[in-house]
Amino acid sequence: MTVSRRGKRARTWVRDDTEQRGIGQTVSRRTIFKLGLLGGIALPLSALGQPADRMRPQPGDRLVFEEGPNQGELVRPELLDLNQKPVSALAQDPETEVLRDGSRLNRVMITRIDVDAMGERYRGNVAAGVIAYSAVCTHTGCDVIDWDAEKLNMACPCHESQFDIYEGGKVVGGPAPRPLAMLPLELVDGVVLVAAVFRGRVGFTQQF
Numbered sequence: 001m002t003v004s005r006r007g008k009r010a011r012t013w014v015r016d017d018t019e020q021r022g023i024g025q026t027v028s029r030r031t032i033f034k035l036g037l038l039g040g041i042a043l044p045l046s047a048l049g050q051p052a053d054r055m056r057p058q059p060g061d062r063l064v065f066e067e068g069p070n071q072g073e074l075v076r077p078e079l080l081d082l083n084q085k086p087v088s089a090l091a092q093d094p095e096t097e098v099l100r101d102g103s104r105l106n107r108v109m110i111t112r113i114d115v116d117a118m119g120e121r122y123r124g125n126v127a128a129g130v131i132a133y134s135a136v137c138t139h140t141g142c143d144v145i146d147w148d149a150e151k152l153n154m155a156c157p158c159h160e161s162q163f164d165i166y167e168g169g170k171v172v173g174g175p176a177p178r179p180l181a182m183l184p185l186e187l188v189d190g191v192v193l194v195a196a197v198f199r200g201r202v203g204f205t206q207q208f
């Protein structure tokens with residue numbers, strides 16, 4: 001619990017996509033474990049894990065275009081123009097080919113930047129100019145799908161927050177309280193892969 005500026009009690013709540021789950025999926029692990037014991041069933045631990053399509057992008061995953069002329073193709077730097085409007089992409093497990101499309105928090109927006117013009121501390125997250133940020137606005141969770149081509153900022157259509165893609169997704173306008181999460185990438189054999197889990201928290205925090 002936190003206290004708002006107006007002095008009222010307010011609860012901070014990190015919104016994710018759990019509301020999209022069906023009733024069966026909201027059963028807790030403890031409940032499943034108890035049911036398993038009551039039924040004399042030995043449940044393998046893997047059965048209790050998160051489905052692969054809902055897992056956040058994992059190191060070694062490939063990136064696949066979700067939209068645009070290259071929809072369905074693996075992301076390669078030459079398929080993106082310099083400073084083009086970001087397009088959405090999803091991670092894919094390279095072994096099972098499962099696309100991690102089971103949660104909207106997994107979606108990233110990608111484009112290609114001039115790495116030399118980028119803040120030095122962020123350059124290690126870029127693969128031959130390709131950069132990826134979470135598509136979910138940190139204000140109230142809309143998809144950040146707009147693009148200010150003049151300022152090279154990603155923009156949110158809901159309340160006009162703007163994020164500087166050359167400075168780690170820093171907020172440069174609007175009400176968003178924190179930067180977009182960045183997904184570190186690397187280039188292996190000409191293909192863009194996920195290098196590490198998201199830097200920064202994905203999703204949004206709301207006071208009410």
Ligand code: FES
Pocket residue numbers: 137138139140141142156157158159160161174175176
């Ligand atoms: S949800 Fe993006 S600015 Fe409000």
